[in-house]
Amino acid sequence: MPLSLPPQEAARYLVAGQAPAPLVDLVHTMAFHAAAAGLRLGLFDALAGGARGPEELAEELGAEPYSLRVLLDALAATGYLERDGDRYANGVAAGWLLSSTPGSYGTALGFWHALISELWSGLDGSVRTGTPGADFYAWLATRSEVFRGFHALQRNLADWLFEEVAEAVPLPKGAARLLDLGGGHARFSIGYCLLHEGLSATVVDLPEALETGRANAEAAGLAGRVGFATEPGTGHDVVLLFNVLHGFAPEPARRLVEEAVAALRPGGLALVLETAPSPVGAGVVDTAFARCFELNLLHTQGGRLYPAHVLDEWLRLAGCGPATVHPLRRMATRVLLAAVKGDTHYETVQ
Numbered sequence: 001m002p003l004s005l006p007p008q009e010a011a012r013y014l015v016a017g018q019a020p021a022p023l024v025d026l027v028h029t030m031a032f033h034a035a036a037a038g039l040r041l042g043l044f045d046a047l048a049g050g051a052r053g054p055e056e057l058a059e060e061l062g063a064e065p066y067s068l069r070v071l072l073d074a075l076a077a078t079g080y081l082e083r084d085g086d087r088y089a090n091g092v093a094a095g096w097l098l099s100s101t102p103g104s105y106g107t108a109l110g111f112w113h114a115l116i117s118e119l120w121s122g123l124d125g126s127v128r129t130g131t132p133g134a135d136f137y138a139w140l141a142t143r144s145e146v147f148r149g150f151h152a153l154q155r156n157l158a159d160w161l162f163e164e165v166a167e168a169v170p171l172p173k174g175a176a177r178l179l180d181l182g183g184g185h186a187r188f189s190i191g192y193c194l195l196h197e198g199l200s201a202t203v204v205d206l207p208e209a210l211e212t213g214r215a216n217a218e219a220a221g222l223a224g225r226v227g228f229a230t231e232p233g234t235g236h237d238v239v240l241l242f243n244v245l246h247g248f249a250p251e252p253a254r255r256l257v258e259e260a261v262a263a264l265r266p267g268g269l270a271l272v273l274e275t276a277p278s279p280v281g282a283g284v285v286d287t288a289f290a291r292c293f294e295l296n297l298l299h300t301q302g303g304r305l306y307p308a309h310v311l312d313e314w315l316r317l318a319g320c321g322p323a324t325v326h327p328l329r330r331m332a333t334r335v336l337l338a339a340v341k342g343d344t345h346y347e348t349v350q
Ligand SMILES: C[S@@+](CC[C@H](N)C(=O)[O-])C[C@H]1O[C@@H](n2cnc3c(N)ncnc32)[C@H](O)[C@@H]1O
Pocket: 137, 154, 155, 158, 181, 182, 183, 184, 185, 204, 205, 206, 209, 241, 242, 243, 244, 247
């Protein structure tokens, strides 16, 4: 939880430079680890019903009482918990971590905590050499709980974005076959199939990722219309490349766009959703996140954030007309591009 500094202390650390500002960051890092420990212990859920004492909590969580009290005090000092005498309650930040909250931020915190703790050492080496110091997807395949967390996180984001994406760029009338490249959890394919009766979808992903999507399609009653494959096939009316290109270096990313467009029939629609490197209208937190996300990409995947004009150029090189670019209200860091295969503009396929 970002420390809530009183104005005088904030001025000393952050404005006047009279005390080391990196100490504030160090405390934030410790708070991040403490919060992840609280999350794994089930602490925030145990406090969901209201304030409780440490002895009772220690028994319920199966924790050593003195050690739990130290964690509780650290979380209270950093704003996750509120302490009143000998009782502790969830603060505002902890409210975001409850497993009962739909789209709980606990999924994101748990995933990023595992990734940063396990993969971010050696960042300086990646910057020095320009080559990634880790292999994100190979690591993910060995960590089943983090793997589930990653796909749940992607799915939560897709739940939040689908409606706006579908409204921003309606599919062409009569579209019957949709290809979802790197579609993982299949939420976007499921959403489009629910909107369009005559549509069926093929999700292409790494073999280990397809199980998640399959389970989601079955749960949505769409097992017969959302299929899964490791190769894209051809003749699709629509292809989605959503949040995939940033995981690749420029040349492989360009080739993926080429592969996606090659899988379309002439006149088919290519949709690309990506994180923008310079998000328009994003606040300080979102902008800083986008910058640090790219640092993560270069170190763990050799990936990058690509501006809309680069994506547009790759689409054209692959045989599409000029793309229309749609910034998204619900997530200022994301941008959606729509382009038609052939010498046409998106509007003409409506
Ligand atoms: C960030 S997730 C995006 C998932 C989904 N498209 C979305 O927007 O929510 C990236 C997806 O690309 C998949 N992926 C990564 N490398 C891949 C590869 N070489 N071939 C196929 N899929 C890949 C991952 O497994 C993951 O499901």
